[in-house]
Amino acid sequence: MTAHELVAKVKNLPPVSQAALRLVGLLEQPAVSNEEVVQILKCDNVLTAKLLRACNSPYFGLEEPVSSVDQAVFILGHQQILHIVLTLAFGGAMAVPLPRYAVEANELWQHSLTTAATAEMLVSNGLDLNVEPPVAFTVGLLHDIGKLVLGQALTPESQADIRRCITQEQVSRAEAERVILGTDHSEVGATLLQVWHLPEEIVEAVAHHHRPVVEPRPRLSVVTHLANCVAHLAGSAPGWAAYAVRVDERVVNAFGLTPDRVESLVVLARESFDRVDQFMTLA
Numbered sequence: 001m002t003a004h005e006l007v008a009k010v011k012n013l014p015p016v017s018q019a020a021l022r023l024v025g026l027l028e029q030p031a032v033s034n035e036e037v038v039q040i041l042k043c044d045n046v047l048t049a050k051l052l053r054a055c056n057s058p059y060f061g062l063e064e065p066v067s068s069v070d071q072a073v074f075i076l077g078h079q080q081i082l083h084i085v086l087t088l089a090f091g092g093a094m095a096v097p098l099p100r101y102a103v104e105a106n107e108l109w110q111h112s113l114t115t116a117a118t119a120e121m122l123v124s125n126g127l128d129l130n131v132e133p134p135v136a137f138t139v140g141l142l143h144d145i146g147k148l149v150l151g152q153a154l155t156p157e158s159q160a161d162i163r164r165c166i167t168q169e170q171v172s173r174a175e176a177e178r179v180i181l182g183t184d185h186s187e188v189g190a191t192l193l194q195v196w197h198l199p200e201e202i203v204e205a206v207a208h209h210h211r212p213v214v215e216p217r218p219r220l221s222v223v224t225h226l227a228n229c230v231a232h233l234a235g236s237a238p239g240w241a242a243y244a245v246r247v248d249e250r251v252v253n254a255f256g257l258t259p260d261r262v263e264s265l266v267v268l269a270r271e272s273f274d275r276v277d278q279f280m281t282l283a
């Protein structure tokens, strides 16, 4: 079955706020005004209500209560608003257990938020990758979204075949999915994001997060790949150790990533764990 067929087959994916998707679409633009962000958010009453509740939560510790979207965007800024909106928009969907992936409730969500925070850290003060932090956060958050689709579409038989392939061939989960299904969660996730009309660079970053594009120039998938690996090495989703991924050699060479350098990135990633746990409570 192709990635498109799989996405079409899975009918009961939770609906995602159109306003949240439009906000992600703005990441393509070089400059975004407060007014544009406010106008998009105001189209979604439910999201607006949740956003205001989140802004007034103890996590942000604001002295004055926030009572309007305009105020929220003005006080917290685009980047923080995007974090909250993505958390509210995808938290419910990604917090579900995925028995076919041996993933308990909240594990995929925690891993996705950790990868998002790690991706943001990598481009803010880790590596010179010429990527805006909100873009990095977004691709980190969405990188494994294809697992929501495959988690529902996989039959017990194909799941057993994938597990056998991992053990016998000593390959990663993504490779085993390609062998057994002819596609993997990266491609399926990217297809879903295409259906949602998200920017092409975000689709690419999700599509290739296990096989990053380094030549002729590193693409956004390098950020997603590295953030995912560093998040795993930092101990995100410990139960997934068998599927843990190694940093692609081409990425290691392109960025001169010595083991010490990777270890320092892992230490930085661990610093986000507490923040991620608190952020999960906002959704």
Ligand SMILES: [Fe+2]
Binding pocket: 143, 144, 174, 185, 186, 209, 210
């Ligand atoms: Fe993945």
Ligand SMILES: [Fe+2]
Binding pocket: 111, 115, 143, 144, 228
């Ligand atoms: Fe991942």
